[in-house]
Amino acid sequence: MIRIQNLTFAYEADQTPTLKDINLLINEGEYIAIIGPNGCGKTTIIRHLNALLVPTAGEVLFNDLNTRDPKSLREIRSRVGMVFQNPDNQIVGMSVEEDVAFGPCNFGLPAVEVRRRVNHALETVGLTGLEKRRPHTLSGGQKQLLAIAGLLAMDPEIIVLDEPTSSLDPAGKKNVLTLLQKLKGQGIGIIHVTHNMDEAAISDRVLVMDGGELIADGSPDDILSRVEWLKALGLAPPKVTELMWHLQQAGEDVGSNIFTIQDAVSEITILLAELRTARNDNMPRKVGRYV
Amino acid sequence: MYNLGQYVPRESPVDKWDPRVKIVGVIVLSIIILQVNTIGLMIAAGAVITVSQLARIPLGLLLRTLRPVLPLFLCLFLLYIFFTPGRSLPWFPIGPVQITYQGLYLGIYQVGKFLLLVLGASMLTMTTPQSEITIGLERLLRPIRVIGISSHDVAMMVSLALRFVPMLLDEMNSISDAQLARGANFNPRRLSGKIRAIGYLAAPLSVNIFRRCDELVDAMEARGYQQGHRTYLRELVLTRADYCLIGLFIVMVIAVLV
Numbered sequence: 001m002i003r004i005q006n007l008t009f010a011y012e013a014d015q016t017p018t019l020k021d022i023n024l025l026i027n028e029g030e031y032i033a034i035i036g037p038n039g040c041g042k043t044t045i046i047r048h049l050n051a052l053l054v055p056t057a058g059e060v061l062f063n064d065l066n067t068r069d070p071k072s073l074r075e076i077r078s079r080v081g082m083v084f085q086n087p088d089n090q091i092v093g094m095s096v097e098e099d100v101a102f103g104p105c106n107f108g109l110p111a112v113e114v115r116r117r118v119n120h121a122l123e124t125v126g127l128t129g130l131e132k133r134r135p136h137t138l139s140g141g142q143k144q145l146l147a148i149a150g151l152l153a154m155d156p157e158i159i160v161l162d163e164p165t166s167s168l169d170p171a172g173k174k175n176v177l178t179l180l181q182k183l184k185g186q187g188i189g190i191i192h193v194t195h196n197m198d199e200a201a202i203s204d205r206v207l208v209m210d211g212g213e214l215i216a217d218g219s220p221d222d223i224l225s226r227v228e229w230l231k232a233l234g235l236a237p238p239k240v241t242e243l244m245w246h247l248q249q250a251g252e253d254v255g256s257n258i259f260t261i262q263d264a265v266s267e268i269t270i271l272l273a274e275l276r277t278a279r280n281d282n283m284p285r286k287v288g289r290y291v
Numbered sequence: 292m293y294n295l296g297q298y299v300p301r302e303s304p305v306d307k308w309d310p311r312v313k314i315v316g317v318i319v320l321s322i323i324i325l326q327v328n329t330i331g332l333m334i335a336a337g338a339v340i341t342v343s344q345l346a347r348i349p350l351g352l353l354l355r356t357l358r359p360v361l362p363l364f365l366c367l368f369l370l371y372i373f374f375t376p377g378r379s380l381p382w383f384p385i386g387p388v389q390i391t392y393q394g395l396y397l398g399i400y401q402v403g404k405f406l407l408l409v410l411g412a413s414m415l416t417m418t419t420p421q422s423e424i425t426i427g428l429e430r431l432l433r434p435i436r437v438i439g440i441s442s443h444d445v446a447m448m449v450s451l452a453l454r455f456v457p458m459l460l461d462e463m464n465s466i467s468d469a470q471l472a473r474g475a476n477f478n479p480r481r482l483s484g485k486i487r488a489i490g491y492l493a494a495p496l497s498v499n500i501f502r503r504c505d506e507l508v509d510a511m512e513a514r515g516y517q518q519g520h521r522t523y524l525r526e527l528v529l530t531r532a533d534y535c536l537i538g539l540f541i542v543m544v545i546a547v548l549v
Contacts, residue, residue: 012484047509052513073517074515074517077512077513077514077515078515081513082510084506085512086506088503089503089506089510090510091454092450092451092454092510092511093454094420094425094454095420097492097524098422098524101524102516103509103514103515104522105521105523106515106516106517106521107515107521108522110522111522111523111524111525111526114522114524115524132300135454136457136458136461150514153513156517210456279346
């Protein structure tokens, strides 16, 4: 559980703060998406979660450990894992298995335990068999899976990801997202910063940030269906949602809280079925006689 | 592409030796090579070939690691044979060119020494993965703690440097491609043009390196890297055979030096 109280943060003392008086409670095992235009403070806020940044004012508490306290640093960083945007710059090891071992080794675990964790983490992300590969020969998607494996080996309670899919191809994206949902199923909390609303749609809770403030906090149903509001913020709602919203604006009887192609298909099918029955009702009774 | 002098798993007994033994071995070999006479040199060469056979490295492959340094040593050889005074070979001097017996001997002897040094080092890198070399180095450097430097940090620096080399090469290629695409000319005839081309590459490359460093530092901190003690995926344990080998090395050094 992470509790953020009155968090204000400025990179330079005389500048306007990047984060303004943020209050937030992140529960265990929650899958949270953070969205917002560029420069809204998304990256800054998540860097507070594992004490890479310390608040200018206010507190960030992880299970009652304060991020200001240097003594709790190791504990916080082992329990709150972080994946960065560029997979290349976060891989430290010279081979896949060594990179996964980097975290546990930093915490001084014995080699046998490290080996057990490495194998388990690689199995979870599906990179078993690539232990000896050199990281720079992996694909972008595999590198990001490797980065997540490196965190899993530290046995985290929560994983924070900063636009992890932005440089990946569609297959790589899908692998990462599937893994995130699997981890959520195992009780690991996920905080996923993204520009992609389709990715936000699979979360439990969406936080919207703008100008260093938390301006909305709700379910994806609630947030992503506000098509006009999102557009005004400079964000793009999921394409399907926007399509349904336009249909709704044109007077069709459809809901706008639809975020997946499947939902859209079933909604449109119902609409078409209604149209068909309505047209049949208006047809003359004995059609066959005139043909 | 097959990289010269890089580790390839060969499942040989030498692969399984403790990296520390191999590092110490190469250092000892180097000291010996620089100290002994011609006969000693031949024995050392015999030892190198024997170990390379134990390590299942084909001789041709091992010798190919000499190729990059060959031009340098050829120059050295020519300098020795042309400029050593002494008794000249039959038919010489031809005009101003003079080759002496002493020069020929000295050239073969000195260049042989250097080639053996390179071969020894190549054998280390061909039988030991980079990661094991760094771990071995870390363990060997533990005593420097007394002067306030952590051997873990040194090992980390070495391993990061090794890891980032291929990435920086990629990056340099992409920068030069981007500049070529905009009409830059990296193959100018004039020296001044060449120097300017280096500048065009170096500036963006160093900016990128610093940016990468920043991100890397964050990633390492986020994963709990701190100064001080850490463990490794592979624990090194010296067996009795390893101790015997190290003992043998020490005896050899003493024998050669005294």
